[in-house]
Amino acid sequence: MEIERHEYDVVVIGAGGAGLRAAIEARQQGKRTAIVCKSLFGKAHTVMAEGGAAAAMGNVNSADNWMVHFRDTIRGGKFLNNWRMAELHAKEAPDRVWELEAWGALFDRTKDGKISQRNFGGHEYPRLAHVGDRTGLELIRTLQQRVVALQQEDEKLHGDAEAYIRVFAECTITELLKEGSAEDSPISGAFGYWRETGRLVCFDAPAVVLATGGIGKSYTVTSNSWEYTGDGHALALLAGAKLINMEFIQFHPTGMVWPPSVRGILVTESVRGDGGVLRNSEGKRFMFDYIPEVFKDKYATTEEEGDRWYNDQANNRRPPELLPRDEVARAINSEVKAGRDSPHGGVFLDVSTRLPAAEIVKRLPSMHHQFKELADVDITAEPMEVGPTCHYVMGGVEVDADTGASSVPGLFAAGEVSGGMHGSNRLGGNSLSDLLVFGRRAGAGAAEYIDGLAARPVTAEETLKNAEIEAMAPLARTGGENPYEVHHELQRTMNELVGIIRKPEEVKEALEVVEKLKERAANAGAPGGRIYNPGWHLAIDLRNMLLVSECVARAALIREESRGGHTRDDFPGMSAEWRRKLLRCGVTPDGEVVVEEKQQPPMRDDLIKLFDRAELSKYVTADELADFDALVKES
Amino acid sequence: MSYKANFRIWRGEGGEGKLEDFVVEVNEGEVVLDVIHRLQATQTPDLAVRWNCKAGKCGSCSMEINGRPKLGCMTRMSTFTEDETITVTPMRAFPVIKDLVTDVSFNYQKAREIPSFTPPDNVQPGEYRMQQIDVERSQEFRKCIECFMCNNVCHVIRDHEENKAAFAGPRFLMRIAELDMHPYDVADRKDSAQEEHGLGYCNIPKCCTEVCPEHIKITDNALIPMKERVVDRKYDPLVWLGNKIFKRSSSTGSKTG
Numbered sequence: 033m034e035i036e037r038h039e040y041d042v043v044v045i046g047a048g049g050a051g052l053r054a055a056i057e058a059r060q061q062g063k064r065t066a067i068v069c070k071s072l073f074g075k076a077h078t079v080m081a082e083g084g085a086a087a088a089m090g091n092v093n094s095a096d097n098w099m100v101h102f103r104d105t106i107r108g109g110k111f112l113n114n115w116r117m118a119e120l121h122a123k124e125a126p127d128r129v130w131e132l133e134a135w136g137a138l139f140d141r142t143k144d145g146k147i148s149q150r151n152f153g154g155h156e157y158p159r160l161a162h163v164g165d166r167t168g169l170e171l172i173r174t175l176q177q178r179v180v181a182l183q184q185e186d187e188k189l190h191g192d193a194e195a196y197i198r199v200f201a202e203c204t205i206t207e208l209l210k211e212g213s214a215e216d217s218p219i220s221g222a223f224g225y226w227r228e229t230g231r232l233v234c235f236d237a238p239a240v241v242l243a244t245g246g247i248g249k250s251y252t253v254t255s256n257s258w259e260y261t262g263d264g265h266a267l268a269l270l271a272g273a274k275l276i277n278m279e280f281i282q283f284h285p286t287g288m289v290w291p292p293s294v295r296g297i298l299v300t301e302s303v304r305g306d307g308g309v310l311r312n313s314e315g316k317r318f319m320f321d322y323i324p325e326v327f328k329d330k331y332a333t334t335e336e337e338g339d340r341w342y343n344d345q346a347n348n349r350r351p352p353e354l355l356p357r358d359e360v361a362r363a364i365n366s367e368v369k370a371g372r373d374s375p376h377g378g379v380f381l382d383v384s385t386r387l388p389a390a391e392i393v394k395r396l397p398s399m400h401h402q403f404k405e406l407a408d409v410d411i412t413a414e415p416m417e418v419g420p421t422c423h424y425v426m427g428g429v430e431v432d433a434d435t436g437a438s439s440v441p442g443l444f445a446a447g448e449v450s451g452g453m454h455g456s457n458r459l460g461g462n463s464l465s466d467l468l469v470f471g472r473r474a475g476a477g478a479a480e481y482i483d484g485l486a487a488r489p490v491t492a493e494e495t496l497k498n499a500e501i502e503a504m505a506p507l508a509r510t511g512g513e514n515p516y517e518v519h520h521e522l523q524r525t526m527n528e529l530v531g532i533i534r535k536p537e538e539v540k541e542a543l544e545v546v547e548k549l550k551e552r553a554a555n556a557g558a559p560g561g562r563i564y565n566p567g568w569h570l571a572i573d574l575r576n577m578l579l580v581s582e583c584v585a586r587a588a589l590i591r592e593e594s595r596g597g598h599t600r601d602d603f604p605g606m607s608a609e610w611r612r613k614l615l616r617c618g619v620t621p622d623g624e625v626v627v628e629e630k631q632q633p634p635m636r637d638d639l640i641k642l643f644d645r646a647e648l649s650k651y652v653t654a655d656e657l658a659d660f661d662a663l664v665k666e667s
Numbered sequence: 668m669s670y671k672a673n674f675r676i677w678r679g680e681g682g683e684g685k686l687e688d689f690v691v692e693v694n695e696g697e698v699v700l701d702v703i704h705r706l707q708a709t710q711t712p713d714l715a716v717r718w719n720c721k722a723g724k725c726g727s728c729s730m731e732i733n734g735r736p737k738l739g740c741m742t743r744m745s746t747f748t749e750d751e752t753i754t755v756t757p758m759r760a761f762p763v764i765k766d767l768v769t770d771v772s773f774n775y776q777k778a779r780e781i782p783s784f785t786p787p788d789n790v791q792p793g794e795y796r797m798q799q800i801d802v803e804r805s806q807e808f809r810k811c812i813e814c815f816m817c818n819n820v821c822h823v824i825r826d827h828e829e830n831k832a833a834f835a836g837p838r839f840l841m842r843i844a845e846l847d848m849h850p851y852d853v854a855d856r857k858d859s860a861q862e863e864h865g866l867g868y869c870n871i872p873k874c875c876t877e878v879c880p881e882h883i884k885i886t887d888n889a890l891i892p893m894k895e896r897v898v899d900r901k902y903d904p905l906v907w908l909g910n911k912i913f914k915r916s917s918s919t920g921s922k923t924g
């Protein structure tokens with residue numbers, strides 16, 4: 033069959049915040065750039081983000097600055113973050129948000145006309161730039177419109193709007209292409225198919241930026257859409273790159289629990305940021321019972337103090353509803369297990385008794401709409417029922433902080449598909465800013481890499497042939513496994529056996545199931561033709577979901593401690609020894625997942641000194657603490 | 668709680684197709700998109716439909732349900748009786764690719780024809796100062812999730828392929844209004860709205876506003892004010908004179924230079 037071919041400098045896979053920002057950067061640096069995405073342009077997952085983008089602009093509280101944001105990020109991630117990424121992120125996020133404004137974004141305003149900022153869990157000051165509760169839509173539309181603006185410029189300059197940047201929408205990449213089979217052999221392009229026609233397509237390009245988002249579709253209860261099949265994670269592995277932190281998955285504490293068809297759909301954290309409280313079936317604000325030792329001095333111990341905080345943050349501590357997400361999710365999980373759950377197996381989230389109805393509709397319009405339309409619940413008059421939902425993967429491609437480069441030459445990653453920035457747990461609002469900061473850096477990194485190349489790597493024809501055979505196989509297999517059934521079984525397995533609380537025997541069982549599902553997936557068939565055939569598409573995606581699920585389960589079995597998005601039933605505490613170790617997943621040439629331990633480099637002196645000794649002592653080993661003391665003495 | 672519903676769904680590709688009947692299980696709280704997903708998983712694995720967020724936020728799942736443009740993910744099954752046959756067809760104004768999926772490239776084409784946000788040269792990022800009240804009008808239009816149902820329903824193009832070239836459709840006429848009302852946009856958009864993007868075709872029966880899932884008042888807040896601005900401009904003698912002089916001198920300039 034004929035394969036459509038295109039030649040570009042940079043191919044960006046993904047049109048969410050990270051992909052678009054990367055593509056804009058590559059184009060601004062004069063590179064011919066392709067943006068490839070599975071959905072229509074403007075529909076990527078980023079569009080669903082609600083609460084806001086975290087950036088220490090200090091518009092609402094002038095005490096905020098990058099150092100405070102850095103500290104919050106590291107605390108939220110339980111000190112496992114790639115500190116260089118956290119540093120760059122905290123320093124550059126304000127510029128990235130302001131830049132959006134210069135491209136036409138209209139954020140909500142403060143009284144003095146600046147960008148307004150809201151409170152969110154784990155952020156010391158009001159920090160999230162937002163537009164009501166539809167911030168992701170504003171972000172993606174602005175970047176989309178920026179791409180269009182660049183195309184209009186190119187139209188004027190070159191007579192062709194797509195001369196330097198072109199969007200290939202509804203086009204799925206199934207394979208990364210390389211010059212040779214060695215792990216460090218350079219990238220030469222990407223291969224995939226058009227969803228609309230089923231035609232195969234090959235991009236020849238020396239640099240590829242992965243910006244494919246997350247993996248939530250391996251779970252039953254998730255806030256993620258069909259796109260989140262972990263494609264970028266799997267493509268990177270198969271190309272020889274490594275994934276880190278795959279055991280850390282964020283279960284957002286508040287997903288809808290009823291009706292069943294909307295189970296998992298997100299209820300934004302802004303509900304709590306704007307005053308909403310959590311109660312169990314006994315009417316108790318249970319979060320006060322779940323403040324962990326490491327956060328004891330930062331959170332209110334009485335309802336009165338917590339309530340005062342909304343108006344006077346200088347003299348009160350924040351309510352425990354605003355603890356980092358992993359803490360709140362585990363607390364809800366415990367309440368439900370203890371039988372103090374709401375009628376449909378969640379807990380109550382109530383904003384109706386906390387704010388006037390008109391204010392709720394103004395601040396939380398899409399939540400109001402969502403509950404009214406989908407659950408017949410009026411959130412201005414009654415509480416919502418909520419429970420944890422699989423939301424975000426902290427793990428991803430191991431990259432160089434400054435350039436987004438992976439260990440494979442020419443392969444870059446940014447956004448949710450990359451790993452390290454958020455450590456073991458991401459703070460709300462830190463993803464949207466992450467997309468902008470590291471999207472830009474990956475685009476620049478790719479441009480710089482190309483400038484340093486002597487020649488464009490060429491794909492071996494055989495690689496292309498194999499990619500074609502693999503993509504077409506399910507269509508030929510009439511009477512094969514039903515891909516939807518394989519998918520549902522994987523989702524159930526991950527949800528039940530590798531969920532919020534992990535038990536080693538259950539995780540082992542999950543691995544056995546995954547092994548069996550791999551066989552079934554290899555035999556999955558798709559009746560119907562090549563044109564827009566979702567059964568075929570799913571059959572192809574299964575490979576990725578299974579590979580990524582295996583990484584999650586293997587890493588979860590190895591890490592014998594509980595931290596952030598990884599809770600082990602048999603090792604409930606944090607271990608200072610484990611804090612220094614990353615689990616790094618790769619695959620062997622014959623497709624076997626291997627996990628190895630890697631030491632995390634120690635934090636730079638000026639950064640570690642931003643913390644005080646008492647706090648550090650809760651996380652680090654005695655040796656590390658001694659080093660810190662010596663450092664302080666020296667200066 | 669659960670029952671069997673009768674669905675009639677348009678199936679086909681490349682301009683050919685027909686309505687096919689299905690009997691499918693429906694559970695409490697479900698929306699039309701859930702039922703279509705159940706059909707995919709159990710009866711018709713290759714049934715094509717677009718969706719992403721399943722919460723009315725992305726504008727992917729536009730379809731016509733019993734002849735009315737709707738988001739499949741926000742249309743509750745409880746709005747129908749159990750013995751009703753529910754007919755689902757693709758959006759009518761756009762060519763069908765397959766089943767419920769249409770070719771919406773018209774919309775992306777139009778988006779590219781509208782000159783982008785144009786801020787003044789002397790404002791740096793970080794220096795923007797705007798009052799909430801001044802951004803609220805454009806913010807309303809930026810709630811648009813690009814479901815393209817307003818364009819689908821607008822009678823100027825719904826059954827008039829020939830008008831598509833000259834008419835941007837309510838979605839993108841509203842985009843012009845949004846930019847025109849942006850406190851920092853300095854581009855002049857009034858003439859082009861009328862002359863290049865077809866504002867004059869709209870005779871305001873408001874069908875676009877009625878279908879908008881974001882409840883944006885497209886006609887009242889975007890199109891009518893935009894028309895008024897265009898009209899003001901046209902009949903204001905000073906503006907009229909200014910336009911003439913500018914146009915003539917610039918065209919003379921290009922001839923001699």
Ligand SMILES: Cc1cc2nc3c(=O)[nH]c(=O)nc-3n(C[C@H](O)[C@H](O)[C@H](O)COP(=O)(O)OP(=O)(O)OC[C@H]3O[C@@H](n4cnc5c(N)ncnc54)[C@H](O)[C@@H]3O)c2cc1C
Nearest residue numbers: 046047048050070077078083084205245447448461463464
């Ligand atoms: C409901 C919800 C609310 C959220 N709210 C917030 C918030 O308030 N603040 C915050 O900071 N974060 C929030 N998040 C998290 C944040 O939205 C995501 O982490 C972020 O948008 C991911 O962006 P991305 O650019 O990495 O990828 P995405 O926006 O997910 O884009 C991925 C892109 O990759 C493409 N793609 C994937 N695989 C392939 C393939 N094989 N071939 C071609 N293209 C492919 C997809 O089509 C898509 O275009 C929220 C998440 C959810 C689900």
Ligand code: SF4
Nearest residue numbers: 821837869871873875
């Ligand atoms: S009001 Fe105007 S733009 Fe809207 S549907 Fe009617 S004619 Fe079309």
Ligand code: SF4
Nearest residue numbers: 811812814815817879
């Ligand atoms: S204006 Fe409303 S109907 Fe039109 S595309 Fe936007 S959201 Fe859809």
Ligand code: FES
Nearest residue numbers: 719720721726740
């Ligand atoms: S799936 Fe996003 S609007 Fe329906």
